[in-house]
Amino acid sequence: xxxxxxxxxxxxxxxxxCELACSLTHQExxxxxxxxxxxxxxxxxxxxxxxxLQCDDPACVKSCLVDALRLNEELGYIELLQERxxxxxxxxxACPFGCSLIDEEQEIxxxxxxxxxxxxxxxxxxxxxLEYK
Amino acid sequence: MKIQINGRWYEARxxxxxxxxxxxEGIDVPALCAHEAVEPYGACRLCMVEITxxxxxxxxxxxxxxxxxVEDKLIxxxxxxxxxELRKTVLNLLLARCPNSPEIQKLASExxxxxxxxxxxxxxxxxxxxxxxTRVCTQMGFNAISVAGxxxxxEIATPLKEAPPDCVGCLACVKICPTxxxxxxxxxxxxxxxxxxxxxxxCKQCGKALITREFADYLIENRDIPADYFDIxxxxxxxxxxxxxxxxxxxxxxxxxxxxxxx
Numbered sequence: 001x002x003x004x005x006x007x008x009x010x011x012x013x014x015x016x017x018c019e020l021a022c023s024l025t026h027q028e029x030x031x032x033x034x035x036x037x038x039x040x041x042x043x044x045x046x047x048x049x050x051x052x053l054q055c056d057d058p059a060c061v062k063s064c065l066v067d068a069l070r071l072n073e074e075l076g077y078i079e080l081l082q083e084r085x086x087x088x089x090x091x092x093x094a095c096p097f098g099c100s101l102i103d104e105e106q107e108i109x110x111x112x113x114x115x116x117x118x119x120x121x122x123x124x125x126x127x128x129x130l131e132y133k
Numbered sequence: 134m135k136i137q138i139n140g141r142w143y144e145a146r147x148x149x150x151x152x153x154x155x156x157x158e159g160i161d162v163p164a165l166c167a168h169e170a171v172e173p174y175g176a177c178r179l180c181m182v183e184i185t186x187x188x189x190x191x192x193x194x195x196x197x198x199x200x201x202x203v204e205d206k207l208i209x210x211x212x213x214x215x216x217x218e219l220r221k222t223v224l225n226l227l228l229a230r231c232p233n234s235p236e237i238q239k240l241a242s243e244x245x246x247x248x249x250x251x252x253x254x255x256x257x258x259x260x261x262x263x264x265x266x267t268r269v270c271t272q273m274g275f276n277a278i279s280v281a282g283x284x285x286x287x288e289i290a291t292p293l294k295e296a297p298p299d300c301v302g303c304l305a306c307v308k309i310c311p312t313x314x315x316x317x318x319x320x321x322x323x324x325x326x327x328x329x330x331x332x333x334x335x336c337k338q339c340g341k342a343l344i345t346r347e348f349a350d351y352l353i354e355n356r357d358i359p360a361d362y363f364d365i366x367x368x369x370x371x372x373x374x375x376x377x378x379x380x381x382x383x384x385x386x387x388x389x390x391x392x393x394x395x396x
Contacts, residue, residue: 009384045387065273065356066273066305068170090303091346093362094363096362098373
Protein backbone atom coordinates (compact mmCIF):
# COMPACT_ATOMS: atom_id res chain seq x y z
CA UNK A 1 0.00 0.00 0.00
CA UNK A 2 1.19 3.52 -0.70
CA UNK A 3 2.05 5.74 2.23
CA UNK A 4 -0.34 8.37 3.48
CA UNK A 5 0.21 12.03 4.23
CA UNK A 6 -1.20 12.51 7.70
CA UNK A 7 -2.21 15.94 8.99
CA UNK A 8 -3.04 16.28 12.69
CA UNK A 9 -4.07 19.91 13.16
CA UNK A 10 -4.31 19.48 16.94
CA UNK A 11 -0.54 19.11 17.09
CA UNK A 12 0.21 22.10 14.87
CA UNK A 13 1.81 25.06 16.68
CA UNK A 14 1.69 27.37 13.65
CA UNK A 15 5.48 27.68 13.42
CA UNK A 16 5.39 27.61 9.60
CA UNK A 17 8.48 25.43 9.36
CA CYS A 18 6.52 23.37 6.82
CA GLU A 19 6.10 26.44 4.61
CA LEU A 20 9.80 27.17 4.72
CA ALA A 21 10.74 23.54 4.05
CA CYS A 22 8.30 23.41 1.12
CA SER A 23 9.41 26.70 -0.35
CA LEU A 24 13.10 25.82 -0.21
CA THR A 25 12.52 22.30 -1.54
CA HIS A 26 10.63 23.59 -4.56
CA GLN A 27 13.27 25.92 -5.89
CA GLU A 28 12.53 27.23 -9.33
CA UNK A 29 14.74 29.61 -11.27
CA UNK A 30 17.20 29.36 -8.36
CA UNK A 31 14.70 31.08 -6.05
CA UNK A 32 12.63 29.60 -3.24
CA UNK A 33 9.30 28.59 -4.73
CA UNK A 34 5.83 29.28 -3.47
CA UNK A 35 4.94 27.02 -0.57
CA UNK A 36 2.34 24.34 -1.32
CA UNK A 37 1.28 24.04 2.32
CA UNK A 38 -0.21 26.67 4.63
CA UNK A 39 -1.04 26.42 8.32
CA UNK A 40 -4.20 28.50 8.61
CA UNK A 41 -5.18 29.98 11.97
CA UNK A 42 -8.73 28.93 12.88
CA UNK A 43 -8.88 30.03 16.49
CA UNK A 44 -6.80 30.80 19.54
CA UNK A 45 -3.71 28.56 19.40
CA UNK A 46 -5.39 26.53 16.67
CA UNK A 47 -4.05 25.97 13.19
CA UNK A 48 -5.04 23.68 10.34
CA UNK A 49 -2.24 22.97 7.83
CA UNK A 50 -3.81 22.91 4.37
CA UNK A 51 -2.17 21.19 1.41
CA UNK A 52 -3.44 19.22 -1.57
CA LEU A 53 -5.66 16.39 -0.34
CA GLN A 54 -4.84 14.20 -3.37
CA CYS A 55 -8.55 13.52 -4.00
CA ASP A 56 -9.82 10.21 -5.36
CA ASP A 57 -12.00 12.04 -7.87
CA PRO A 58 -9.95 15.19 -8.44
CA ALA A 59 -11.64 18.25 -9.92
CA CYS A 60 -8.23 19.61 -10.98
CA VAL A 61 -7.57 16.60 -13.22
CA LYS A 62 -11.07 16.80 -14.70
CA SER A 63 -10.70 20.52 -15.35
CA CYS A 64 -7.37 20.21 -17.19
CA LEU A 65 -8.04 20.25 -20.91
CA VAL A 66 -4.46 19.45 -21.93
CA ASP A 67 -3.91 16.51 -19.54
CA ALA A 68 -1.17 18.27 -17.59
CA LEU A 69 -2.54 16.81 -14.35
CA ARG A 70 -2.70 13.09 -13.73
CA LEU A 71 -2.60 10.51 -10.98
CA ASN A 72 0.88 9.21 -10.30
CA GLU A 73 -0.15 5.68 -9.43
CA GLU A 74 3.19 4.60 -8.08
CA LEU A 75 3.35 7.29 -5.39
CA GLY A 76 -0.35 8.04 -5.10
CA TYR A 77 -0.39 11.76 -5.73
CA ILE A 78 -1.79 14.10 -8.36
CA GLU A 79 1.12 15.10 -10.55
CA LEU A 80 1.33 18.40 -12.42
CA LEU A 81 3.39 18.10 -15.59
CA GLN A 82 4.88 21.59 -15.73
CA GLU A 83 6.00 21.24 -19.35
CA ARG A 84 2.46 20.45 -20.48
CA UNK A 85 0.71 23.08 -18.37
CA UNK A 86 -0.55 26.10 -20.29
CA UNK A 87 -1.39 28.18 -17.20
CA UNK A 88 -5.10 28.59 -17.98
CA UNK A 89 -5.94 28.45 -14.24
CA UNK A 90 -8.84 26.04 -14.73
CA UNK A 91 -7.50 23.79 -11.95
CA UNK A 92 -6.99 26.75 -9.60
CA UNK A 93 -10.61 27.77 -10.06
CA ALA A 94 -11.94 24.20 -9.95
CA CYS A 95 -10.19 22.78 -6.86
CA PRO A 96 -12.83 22.82 -4.11
CA PHE A 97 -10.13 23.10 -1.43
CA GLY A 98 -8.10 25.87 -3.06
CA CYS A 99 -4.94 23.79 -3.28
CA SER A 100 -3.92 24.36 -6.89
CA LEU A 101 -1.88 27.51 -6.51
CA ILE A 102 -0.62 30.31 -8.69
CA ASP A 103 3.02 31.28 -8.33
CA GLU A 104 2.53 34.87 -9.48
CA GLU A 105 6.22 35.67 -9.56
CA GLN A 106 7.12 32.86 -11.91
CA GLU A 107 3.76 32.78 -13.65
CA ILE A 108 3.32 29.06 -13.15
CA UNK A 109 0.79 26.81 -11.45
CA UNK A 110 2.06 24.77 -8.50
CA UNK A 111 0.59 22.10 -6.25
CA UNK A 112 1.77 19.65 -3.61
CA UNK A 113 3.65 16.72 -5.16
CA UNK A 114 4.46 15.08 -1.80
CA UNK A 115 8.08 15.83 -2.79
CA UNK A 116 7.75 12.77 -5.01
CA UNK A 117 7.56 10.44 -2.05
CA UNK A 118 9.49 12.19 0.74
CA UNK A 119 7.65 15.34 1.82
CA UNK A 120 10.02 17.91 3.32
CA UNK A 121 7.24 19.50 5.41
CA UNK A 122 6.68 16.22 7.26
CA UNK A 123 10.41 15.70 7.78
CA UNK A 124 10.83 19.14 9.30
CA UNK A 125 7.58 19.37 11.30
CA UNK A 126 8.77 19.62 14.93
CA UNK A 127 5.51 18.38 16.49
CA UNK A 128 4.59 15.56 14.11
CA UNK A 129 1.46 17.43 13.08
CA LEU A 130 2.53 16.37 9.60
CA GLU A 131 3.62 12.81 8.99
CA TYR A 132 4.15 10.61 5.97
CA LYS A 133 3.86 6.97 6.79
CA MET B 134 16.49 1.81 -26.52
CA LYS B 135 19.50 4.07 -26.72
CA ILE B 136 20.31 6.95 -29.03
CA GLN B 137 23.60 8.76 -29.46
CA ILE B 138 23.59 12.54 -29.18
CA ASN B 139 26.81 14.48 -29.82
CA GLY B 140 28.84 11.35 -29.10
CA ARG B 141 27.13 10.34 -25.84
CA TRP B 142 24.51 7.61 -25.41
CA TYR B 143 21.14 8.44 -23.87
CA GLU B 144 18.11 6.39 -22.94
CA ALA B 145 15.07 6.95 -25.20
CA ARG B 146 11.53 5.59 -25.07
CA UNK B 147 9.52 4.07 -27.88
CA UNK B 148 7.22 6.61 -29.53
CA UNK B 149 8.96 9.79 -28.44
CA UNK B 150 10.56 12.29 -30.76
CA UNK B 151 14.25 13.21 -30.86
CA UNK B 152 13.42 16.67 -29.42
CA UNK B 153 11.78 15.06 -26.38
CA UNK B 154 15.07 13.37 -25.54
CA UNK B 155 17.07 16.55 -26.23
CA UNK B 156 14.86 18.55 -23.86
CA UNK B 157 14.82 15.90 -21.16
CA GLU B 158 18.60 15.70 -21.19
CA GLY B 159 18.97 19.47 -21.21
CA ILE B 160 20.75 19.60 -24.56
CA ASP B 161 20.45 23.11 -25.96
CA VAL B 162 18.54 23.07 -29.23
CA PRO B 163 16.29 26.04 -30.01
CA ALA B 164 12.63 25.33 -30.72
CA LEU B 165 9.80 27.85 -30.77
CA CYS B 166 6.81 25.89 -32.00
CA ALA B 167 7.11 22.80 -29.79
CA HIS B 168 5.05 22.41 -26.61
CA GLU B 169 4.20 19.24 -24.75
CA ALA B 170 0.52 20.11 -24.58
CA VAL B 171 0.13 19.79 -28.37
CA GLU B 172 1.24 17.49 -31.15
CA PRO B 173 4.52 18.37 -32.89
CA TYR B 174 4.11 20.51 -35.97
CA GLY B 175 7.52 21.38 -37.48
CA ALA B 176 6.75 25.03 -38.17
CA CYS B 177 9.70 27.00 -36.87
CA ARG B 178 12.46 24.76 -38.32
CA LEU B 179 14.88 25.74 -35.57
CA CYS B 180 15.17 22.31 -33.95
CA MET B 181 16.85 20.83 -37.06
CA VAL B 182 19.48 18.20 -36.26
CA GLU B 183 21.66 15.86 -38.31
CA ILE B 184 20.81 12.18 -38.07
CA THR B 185 22.49 9.01 -39.23
CA UNK B 186 22.66 5.34 -38.27
CA UNK B 187 25.33 2.67 -38.53
CA UNK B 188 23.01 0.60 -40.76
CA UNK B 189 22.36 3.42 -43.22
CA UNK B 190 25.60 3.01 -45.19
CA UNK B 191 26.91 6.47 -44.42
CA UNK B 192 23.69 8.32 -45.33
CA UNK B 193 23.07 11.45 -43.31
CA UNK B 194 20.09 13.75 -43.23
CA UNK B 195 18.92 16.98 -41.65
CA UNK B 196 15.52 16.68 -39.98
CA UNK B 197 13.32 18.62 -37.56
CA UNK B 198 13.92 16.82 -34.28
CA UNK B 199 10.39 17.60 -33.05
CA UNK B 200 8.93 15.41 -35.80
CA UNK B 201 11.53 12.64 -35.98
CA UNK B 202 10.69 9.53 -33.93
CA VAL B 203 13.56 7.91 -32.06
CA GLU B 204 14.89 4.54 -33.10
CA ASP B 205 17.48 2.31 -31.52
CA LYS B 206 21.08 3.39 -32.13
CA LEU B 207 20.10 6.56 -33.95
CA ILE B 208 23.06 8.95 -34.11
CA UNK B 209 22.21 12.64 -33.65
CA UNK B 210 24.42 15.70 -34.03
CA UNK B 211 22.91 18.98 -32.84
CA UNK B 212 25.57 21.52 -33.79
CA UNK B 213 27.28 20.56 -37.04
CA UNK B 214 28.39 23.38 -39.35
CA UNK B 215 25.49 22.64 -41.72
CA UNK B 216 22.93 22.66 -38.92
CA UNK B 217 24.21 25.93 -37.48
CA GLU B 218 24.06 27.42 -40.99
CA LEU B 219 20.48 26.19 -41.39
CA ARG B 220 19.44 27.72 -38.07
CA LYS B 221 21.12 30.99 -39.04
CA THR B 222 19.10 31.10 -42.26
CA VAL B 223 15.88 30.45 -40.37
CA LEU B 224 16.70 33.09 -37.77
CA ASN B 225 17.66 35.54 -40.49
CA LEU B 226 14.24 35.03 -42.07
CA LEU B 227 12.42 35.19 -38.72
CA LEU B 228 14.22 38.44 -37.93
CA ALA B 229 13.02 39.88 -41.25
CA ARG B 230 9.49 38.80 -40.39
CA CYS B 231 9.54 39.96 -36.76
CA PRO B 232 12.32 42.57 -36.43
CA ASN B 233 10.86 43.98 -33.22
CA SER B 234 10.44 40.72 -31.28
CA PRO B 235 12.82 40.60 -28.28
CA GLU B 236 12.67 36.79 -28.27
CA ILE B 237 13.68 36.52 -31.92
CA GLN B 238 16.35 39.21 -31.54
CA LYS B 239 17.88 37.36 -28.59
CA LEU B 240 17.86 33.97 -30.31
CA ALA B 241 19.30 35.47 -33.52
CA SER B 242 22.07 37.25 -31.65
CA GLU B 243 22.99 33.95 -29.96
CA UNK B 244 23.67 32.69 -33.48
CA UNK B 245 25.60 35.84 -34.38
CA UNK B 246 22.86 37.62 -36.31
CA UNK B 247 22.19 41.18 -35.15
CA UNK B 248 20.43 42.52 -38.22
CA UNK B 249 18.63 40.60 -40.93
CA UNK B 250 20.13 40.52 -44.41
CA UNK B 251 16.62 40.45 -45.89
CA UNK B 252 14.24 43.39 -46.14
CA UNK B 253 12.39 43.61 -42.79
CA UNK B 254 8.62 43.46 -42.97
CA UNK B 255 6.85 46.79 -42.82
CA UNK B 256 4.46 47.32 -39.91
CA UNK B 257 5.72 44.03 -38.53
CA UNK B 258 3.97 42.32 -35.63
CA UNK B 259 5.57 39.60 -33.50
CA UNK B 260 3.71 36.59 -34.92
CA UNK B 261 6.04 33.93 -36.34
CA UNK B 262 3.15 31.77 -37.63
CA UNK B 263 4.17 28.81 -35.46
CA UNK B 264 0.53 27.87 -34.95
CA UNK B 265 0.92 27.07 -31.23
CA UNK B 266 -2.09 29.27 -30.39
CA THR B 267 -4.42 27.59 -32.88
CA ARG B 268 -3.17 24.13 -31.98
CA VAL B 269 -3.66 24.60 -28.24
CA CYS B 270 -7.12 26.08 -28.88
CA THR B 271 -8.02 22.96 -30.87
CA GLN B 272 -6.46 20.72 -28.22
CA MET B 273 -8.64 22.31 -25.55
CA GLY B 274 -11.69 21.71 -27.71
CA PHE B 275 -12.63 25.30 -28.58
CA ASN B 276 -11.39 25.83 -32.15
CA ALA B 277 -11.99 29.57 -31.76
CA ILE B 278 -9.05 30.72 -33.90
CA SER B 279 -7.28 29.30 -36.92
CA VAL B 280 -4.80 30.04 -39.66
CA ALA B 281 -6.36 32.07 -42.47
CA GLY B 282 -5.08 33.07 -45.90
CA UNK B 283 -2.14 31.88 -47.98
CA UNK B 284 1.41 33.01 -48.59
CA UNK B 285 2.18 36.59 -47.63
CA UNK B 286 -1.34 37.13 -46.32
CA UNK B 287 -1.29 34.09 -44.04
CA GLU B 288 -2.34 35.04 -40.53
CA ILE B 289 -3.94 33.84 -37.31
CA ALA B 290 -7.55 34.93 -37.35
CA THR B 291 -10.99 34.44 -35.89
CA PRO B 292 -13.86 33.23 -38.12
CA LEU B 293 -14.72 36.04 -40.59
CA LYS B 294 -12.37 38.22 -38.50
CA GLU B 295 -15.20 38.90 -36.10
CA ALA B 296 -15.44 38.30 -32.34
CA PRO B 297 -15.06 34.50 -32.07
CA PRO B 298 -18.26 32.80 -30.87
CA ASP B 299 -16.42 29.68 -29.62
CA CYS B 300 -13.75 31.50 -27.57
CA VAL B 301 -14.08 31.22 -23.79
CA GLY B 302 -11.30 33.66 -22.94
CA CYS B 303 -9.07 31.04 -21.27
CA LEU B 304 -5.87 32.79 -22.46
CA ALA B 305 -4.22 29.51 -23.46
CA CYS B 306 -3.22 31.15 -26.76
CA VAL B 307 -1.71 34.14 -24.94
CA LYS B 308 0.26 32.05 -22.48
CA ILE B 309 1.61 29.61 -25.07
CA CYS B 310 2.70 32.22 -27.66
CA PRO B 311 6.52 32.06 -27.80
CA THR B 312 6.86 35.69 -28.92
CA UNK B 313 4.13 37.26 -26.75
CA UNK B 314 2.28 38.44 -29.83
CA UNK B 315 -1.29 37.81 -28.70
CA UNK B 316 -2.66 40.63 -26.57
CA UNK B 317 -5.48 40.71 -24.06
CA UNK B 318 -6.70 43.14 -21.48
CA UNK B 319 -8.28 42.65 -18.06
CA UNK B 320 -10.06 45.76 -16.85
CA UNK B 321 -11.69 45.18 -13.50
CA UNK B 322 -13.69 42.01 -14.01
CA UNK B 323 -13.94 42.36 -17.79
CA UNK B 324 -11.53 40.60 -20.12
CA UNK B 325 -11.08 41.53 -23.74
CA UNK B 326 -9.38 39.23 -26.24
CA UNK B 327 -9.84 38.65 -29.97
CA UNK B 328 -12.27 41.57 -30.07
CA UNK B 329 -14.66 39.91 -27.67
CA UNK B 330 -15.50 40.79 -24.10
CA UNK B 331 -15.81 38.31 -21.27
CA UNK B 332 -16.98 38.66 -17.72
CA UNK B 333 -14.67 37.16 -15.08
CA UNK B 334 -16.16 35.05 -12.28
CA UNK B 335 -15.82 37.05 -9.08
CA CYS B 336 -15.23 35.30 -5.77
CA LYS B 337 -18.39 35.69 -3.73
CA GLN B 338 -16.36 36.35 -0.60
CA CYS B 339 -13.43 38.55 -1.65
CA GLY B 340 -14.07 39.50 -5.28
CA LYS B 341 -10.87 37.95 -6.67
CA ALA B 342 -11.28 36.73 -10.26
CA LEU B 343 -9.56 33.68 -11.76
CA ILE B 344 -11.32 32.62 -14.98
CA THR B 345 -14.13 33.80 -17.23
CA ARG B 346 -17.80 32.92 -16.80
CA GLU B 347 -17.73 31.20 -20.22
CA PHE B 348 -14.71 29.03 -19.30
CA ALA B 349 -16.27 28.06 -15.96
CA ASP B 350 -19.58 27.19 -17.70
CA TYR B 351 -17.70 25.04 -20.21
CA LEU B 352 -15.97 23.11 -17.40
CA ILE B 353 -19.24 22.69 -15.49
CA GLU B 354 -21.04 21.38 -18.55
CA ASN B 355 -18.37 19.25 -20.19
CA ARG B 356 -16.03 18.16 -17.41
CA ASP B 357 -18.55 17.23 -14.75
CA ILE B 358 -17.41 19.78 -12.17
CA PRO B 359 -20.05 21.06 -9.71
CA ALA B 360 -21.03 24.66 -10.46
CA ASP B 361 -20.50 25.90 -6.90
CA TYR B 362 -16.78 25.02 -7.05
CA PHE B 363 -16.32 28.16 -9.13
CA ASP B 364 -18.17 30.53 -6.77
CA ILE B 365 -15.24 31.14 -4.47
CA UNK B 366 -11.53 31.82 -5.19
CA UNK B 367 -8.67 29.57 -4.16
CA UNK B 368 -7.63 31.73 -1.17
CA UNK B 369 -11.13 31.77 0.33
CA UNK B 370 -11.58 28.05 -0.37
CA UNK B 371 -8.38 27.27 1.56
CA UNK B 372 -9.60 29.26 4.56
CA UNK B 373 -13.00 27.58 4.25
CA UNK B 374 -11.37 24.15 4.16
CA UNK B 375 -9.44 24.99 7.32
CA UNK B 376 -12.64 26.14 9.07
CA UNK B 377 -14.44 22.95 7.98
CA UNK B 378 -11.62 20.79 9.33
CA UNK B 379 -11.64 22.72 12.59
CA UNK B 380 -14.98 21.09 13.38
CA UNK B 381 -13.56 17.60 12.80
CA UNK B 382 -10.33 17.96 14.75
CA UNK B 383 -9.99 16.45 18.22
CA UNK B 384 -8.30 19.47 19.72
CA UNK B 385 -7.80 17.75 23.06
CA UNK B 386 -5.06 15.68 21.36
CA UNK B 387 -2.84 18.74 21.72
CA UNK B 388 -3.00 18.76 25.50
CA UNK B 389 -2.48 15.01 25.59
CA UNK B 390 0.63 15.41 23.45
CA UNK B 391 1.89 18.22 25.70
CA UNK B 392 1.32 16.09 28.79
CA UNK B 393 3.29 13.27 27.15
CA UNK B 394 6.21 15.66 26.59
CA UNK B 395 6.19 17.00 30.15
CA UNK B 396 5.84 13.52 31.64
